[in-house]
Amino acid sequence: MGAWYKKAVIYQIYPKSFKDSNNDGVGDLAGITEKLDYVQQLGANTIWLNPIFVSPQVDNGYDVSNYFAIDPILGTMDDFTKLVTEMHKRKMYLLLDLPINDTSDQHPWFQDAIKNKDSIFREYYIWGENNGERPNNWGSFFGGSAWEKDPNGGAQYYCHLFDKRMPDLNWQNHEVRKSMADIAKFWIDKGVDGFRLDAFIHIAKANLQQNILNQDTEFPMDSSLYANLPNVKTYLQNFIKLVKDDNPEVFFLGEASSADAYQAAEYTRPNQFGCDMVVSSDNYGEIYPFKDPNIPKFFQPRQLDSTHFKETFSVWEAVLENISLPALTWGNHDISRVLNRLNVNAGDEDFPKALAVCMYLQRGIPIIYYGEEIGMRNLNYKKLKDFHDQRAMDLIQLLQGLGYADDDIIQLLNQQDEMTARGPFQWKNEKYVGFSQHHPWNWADHNTVTAEDAESDSEGLLAFYRAVLKIKNTPLFSEGSYVLLNTKTNIYAYERELNGQKGFVVVNLGKQPENYRIPTIKIIHTILANKANSLVDNVVTMAAGGSIVVMEE
Structure with missing residues (x-):
């Protein structure tokens, strides 16, 4: 594993929604360049950009019609060159989102x-x-x-596993693998440091004569026939080897949305030309407590469950030990924002801080979704016709057919739909939040947090995130061993150790105060806490949503 990405802190930017430099309502590469100092000051050293290639925008850039050019809505190749140059001046790294399962039908x-x-x-x-x-x-x-x-x-x-205008590539064909490697090499020559491989788990399919059995629907789904099949690893290794033979330090982050920890280990085994890390939607620690059988799982209301969260990370950390680093993330562009999914109260200033401490100081690589660090929440659409993504439109048709009230459908979509998480970054208290002078491409009601206000609040969420990531960048928390500790249900606690030095992270995920004794006989001192926690004789008392990071003296 290359040295640089062992210590990566990744900041995910949805380019159309970060900063609009030319006031056409769409974010662009020049806008990202303008805000690099903000990202660096947060503590991130790596930026992942959602697709920037030429696209008809059927699926917001994941339907690529030209892999070798920048989509004009985002800028020019000169804009891209300037972005890379300015990032490398700051010793920052760039990951491009590379759709590899399919292309646009216009390709x-x-x-x-x-x-x-x-x-x-x-x-x-x-x-x-x-x-x-x-x-x-x-x-x-x-x-x-x-x-x-x-x-x-x-x-x-x-x-086409996705939209009918996005035909799937035939990865059995060596020429496809070679062509995709040539695309990667082209961007490496332009200064790119790595790639996020979109939907790679689908590049192998079962026998095309095999129907999905025992289903009542006309066109059922069964991912066992087109996700995580053994040949995925074969095709992936062939493609990555073609790239890494000449570029060994290039980082490959695979999107393995349905992979478990054991599949993730197979995709990331050292010296096998697999991914360097995979990110899965299976490690948020969420449960579905109020399941409605009529609603697909993606849209089911969720909540964070301490027990499930512990079980999830104890497995992921154990399975990936000495193989690869887990991805530490609360979300991305394909899911609603974490504060909405988990129903965090609008006035709660502590639980968002606890979530950051809990997740990002574990062993692994943080991936922070833009705006999370200032407490951005979902956009709040007013009408069903405001939802344009296919998944939402399918849900609307389904639930209306079952007699659900429009207001109930809107409420569900505003909590769970992915487009609500793709709103403009909230820079300032202006008409269009400092994102643009033009009506943004994706716009609706939103909360009032801004980066401008956050900068002036030394006790706020942004300042806390910066403190967390400063700790993450220390050798102990970026390289040390990890042990999840046995605690009461609502306490999430773990130990990091490196060369005999120990640090402990303790978080109260419950709704009542909790006490916890740090398991050490040495004197400890607090290096970060999100509220007034008492620490007496190595026993910490925390209010609900309390979190603390301590070190042995």
């Missing part, structure tokens, strides 16, 4: 494939048919069938 490969049945690019995609019908009954993640008829006629259908 030249696909256009050539459908215009010429003898095209070499025909084999870049997945085709099938069964006596002129779809080869199987697989459902798409975006609703309906995962198969679409060849637009230029004939009996064949192409596979």
Whole structure:
């Protein structure tokens, strides 16, 4: 593992929503460059950008039509070069989001494939048919069938696990793996330090003749047929080896949304040309206490459960020890913001701090979603027609058909839908929050926090985040061993140790005060606390949402 990303602190930026430099309502690369000092002062040394390539924007940039150019809505190649130059001046690193499971149907490969049945690019995609019908009954993640008829006629259908305008690539084809490696090398030559591999767990599929069995729906879904299959690792290793043979320090962060810790270990084994780290949506420590059988799991109301959180991280830390580093994150662009998902009260200034301490000082690499550090919450849409993402529109159709009231659907979507988490970064107390002088591309009611106000609050969330990440950047908390301690249900506590030096993190995730004795006979002192915690004879008393970081003297 390369030295630089062992100590990475990643800040995820949704480019369209961070800073608009030319006042067209869409964030851009020049706006990100303008705000690099802010990101660095937070304590992050790495930026992950959601896709910036040319795209029809069917799926907000994940449908790529040209991997070798910047989408004009985000800027130019000169803007990109300036961004990389300014980041490297600051000793910061850049990760690009690289969609590898599929392309846009406007990509030249696909256009050539459908215009010429003898095209070499025909084999870049997945085709099938069964006596002129779809080869199987697989459902798409975006609703309906995962198969679409060849637009230029004939009996064949192409596979699309996502939108029908996003055909899946055929990773069985070595030329696909080589072409994707060439794309990565092109951006490495431009100064990129690594990639987040979008949806890589889907690049291998089962036998296309295999239907999903025992389902009542017309187009059911069963990820066991197209997620985390053994050939994913084979294809991935071949692709990454092609890149790393010449660029060994390049960092690969894989999006393994449904992977468990054991699958993550297989994807990240050292010296096997896999990912260096994977991020999964399975490690937030959430449960679904009020399950409605009519509502898909993604939209179910959630809450943080201390016991489940402990069980999750004890497994991930144990399984990945001596293999790779866990991803430490509370969310990203594909899920609503953490303070909304967990129903944290608007006036609670302590629990957001406790969440930061609890997650980011563990063994692993923090990934902070833009705006989290100032307490940004979801956008709050007023009408169902304001929701334009496919997943939300499918839910609206489903629940309206079942007789749910529109107000109840809006409330559910405002708490759980991913688009609510993609609002403009709230820089200032202005009409459009200092993001732009133009009406933003994604806009609705929002909370009133701003970076400008946060900068002047020495006891606020931003100042606390900076303190947490300063601690994270010390050798003990970036390199030390990790042990999750046995505690009462609502206490989350762990020990970090390096060369005989020990630090302890203790967080009260409950709603009542708690006492906890730090397991050491040495004298300890507090290096960070989010509220007035008493520390007497190594016993800490914490209010609800209290957190403390201590060191042995």
